[in-house]
Amino acid sequence: MIIAIDGTTASGKGTIAKRLSAHYGLPHMDTGRLYRATAVAALKAGVPLDDAQALADLARSLDLADYQEAELRTAEAGKAASVVAVIPEVRQALFELQRAFATQDLGALLDGRDIGTVIAPDADVKLWIDASVEERGYRRWKELCSHGEDVTLEAVIEQLRVRDKRDQSRKDAPAEMAVDAVLIDTTELSIEAAVEKALAAIEAAL
Numbered sequence: 337m338i339i340a341i342d343g344t345t346a347s348g349k350g351t352i353a354k355r356l357s358a359h360y361g362l363p364h365m366d367t368g369r370l371y372r373a374t375a376v377a378a379l380k381a382g383v384p385l386d387d388a389q390a391l392a393d394l395a396r397s398l399d400l401a402d403y404q405e406a407e408l409r410t411a412e413a414g415k416a417a418s419v420v421a422v423i424p425e426v427r428q429a430l431f432e433l434q435r436a437f438a439t440q441d442l443g444a445l446l447d448g449r450d451i452g453t454v455i456a457p458d459a460d461v462k463l464w465i466d467a468s469v470e471e472r473g474y475r476r477w478k479e480l481c482s483h484g485e486d487v488t489l490e491a492v493i494e495q496l497r498v499r500d501k502r503d504q505s506r507k508d509a510p511a512e513m514a515v516d517a518v519l520i521d522t523t524e525l526s527i528e529a530a531v532e533k534a535l536a537a538i539e540a541a542l
């Protein structure tokens with residue numbers, strides 16, 4: 337079984353993906369980490385974020401074990417990730433890795449932006465997780481503050497708007513809901529309620 341979970345930043349998709357992978361005993365890949373690690377590698381090595389070939393080389397030789405979760409989760413890493421994610425050579429370099437994970441015998445659950453449309457268009461179930469930009473901004477702001485980042489709520493909401501626009505308007509694999517995906521809006525939902533809804537949607541689709 338392949339489960340594809342896509343959606344916007346800070347919509348709750350990461351948490352939902354973790355809970356669902358535990359529930360179904362499916363190996364989980366958070367594909368945003370690949371783009372974040374590529375971006376962090378570039379920032380560390382001083383590679384410009386528009387050098388397609390150098391970035392693709394970094395993406396191809398990624399070892400996720402080299403990165404601390406905390407450094408991948410910063411606002412700077414998220415922003416840089418969405419910049420490198422626009423580059424087709426980078427997406428191509430990360431494609432095989434994701435496709436191989438998606439098609440392993442054990443089945444798989446992947447979360448990202450283009451799983452249901454590009455990486456696993458053949459997935460058994462596709463979910464698109466979203467929430468209002470204000471609610472997502474509030475969640476992300478709380479998370480950043482708890483990690484000691486000094487940012488205002490307004491600035492975080494504005495950064496999300498910019499990131500959403502960049503992700504949705506890129507030519508190669510734009511972040512978009514697959515036609516056969518089920519939409520789950522988490523604006524008014526607790527994480528438990530969102531997971532319940534996701535489980536119900538999956539059971540109905542299987």
Ligand code: C5P
Pocket residue numbers: 345346367368369371372414417418419421447448449450451499503
């Ligand atoms: O989900 P996360 O916030 O970790 O993703 C960081 C960035 O990586 C996204 O804003 C997006 O630009 C990019 N991404 C992508 N395709 C994916 C996963 C993430 O383009 N499948």
